[in-house]
Amino acid sequence: MRNKITYILCLFLLLNSFSSEAQSDKQKALEAKRVKYQKELQQLNALLFTNKKEEKSVVSLIEDLNYKVNVRRNLIKVTNDQANLLTREINANQNEISSLRDQLTTLKKQYSEMLVKSYKSKSEQSRVMFLLSSNDFKQAYKRLQYIKQYANYQKEQGDLIKAKTQKLQELNTDLLRQKEDKDKLVAENRIAKIELEKEVKEQEKLMASIRKDQSAYASKIKKKQQEIDAIDKEIDRLIKEAIAASNKKAGKSSTSKGFALTPEEKLTGRNFASNKGKLPWPVERGVVKVRYGTQQSPIDPTVKINSNGVRIATEKNARVRAVFNGEVLAVAGQKYSNPTVLVQHGNYITAYRNLSKVYVKKGDKIVTNQAIGEVFTNNEGETMLGFGIFKDSKPQNPAGWIYKM
Structure with missing residues (x-):
């Protein structure tokens, strides 16, 4: 029984660690892309859209705008991907929180029943009598091992409850952070889409002037x-x-x-x-x-x-x-x-x-x-x-x- 509880505890912590690391790696990769596109837009604005003194040709303006529109679309897409991944993480965390709460309720009930049972047979006299009533030394040794295993089982049940409680607290904290991050991304994308609409309108206007003499x-x-x-x-x-x-x-x-x-x-x-x-x-x-x-x-x-x-x-x-x-x-x-x-x-x-x-x-x-x-x-x-x-x-x-x- 002891080995089974230890296995469950280790597996629980390991699976949660792998899951969070996988999600974290995806978010890091998307965030790196988002930062890259943001920097590219800053460079574009600095290098292609600050010279108001010189009049660029329509061809150059369209080339510049095309580039900017593509980068802006890439930025919007990767920001959407980040927000969608966060939504999936939030939903997964909410499901995990509900599951953990149910598990904790069951574990605490079982632990409470076990403590009551243990308390009733806690006295040294009852333990000694349990050992002395053995038919032979071999049975006494097995009963002694059982008492130790039962004590360890109680401790491991308590450790499992602590681990799940801690995980629950971490998930709740993470959930709040994820919701804040998602709100920021959604707000950023809203601004990016407004900018994109302006750029596309300007692009269409320039293309219309070109079509007259394409x-x-x-x-x-x-x-x-x-x-x-x-x-x-x-x-x-x-x-x-x-x-x-x-x-x-x-x-x-x-x-x-x-x-x-x-x-x-x-x-x-x-x-x-x-x-x-x-x-x-x-x-x-x-x-x-x-x-x-x-x-x-x-x-x-x-x-x-x-x-x-x-x-x-x-x-x-x-x-x-x-x-x-x-x-x-x-x-x-x-x-x-x-x-x-x-x-x-x-x-x-x-x-x-x-x-x-x-x-x-x-x-x-x-x-x-x-x-x-x-x-x-x-x-x-x-x-x-x-x-x-x-x-x-x-x-x-x-x-x-x-x-x-």
């Missing part, structure tokens, strides 16, 4: 994409030239698609690869406005935007920082574009595009977080860094490499 705007987007494609081609040419030169120097075939590396360069490449997901941002403050890959234009869904890297909106005069130790492979400049700096890290290349100033030159050895230039700001007050990562000449998704991108 073909002209679509033409501008295509022209911008052509300029980006031209820069991509130039970067590809420079990287392939460098690959061919490295293979020629090593006495290998110039048609090889990968760099011929020295032992030192191989080590740099391995170190770069081992830091995947932990590399620093190329600017101190920024939000990714255009992500890697092919995506629809927010202005005209029939127009595709191809991105070999990411485009990061940042602050005016923002300094560009190298994300890892390396050597400047090239400083490229097109006739109709701003300079691009390519930095080699073994068989990896990082590209920093749309610079207004360049602090480095080809062949310079650089270290992580070293300033290599400044981001260009256009006439509309938009400061956008193009950033890419290549393995040999193959583009990589920077979101998988840069910390929390």
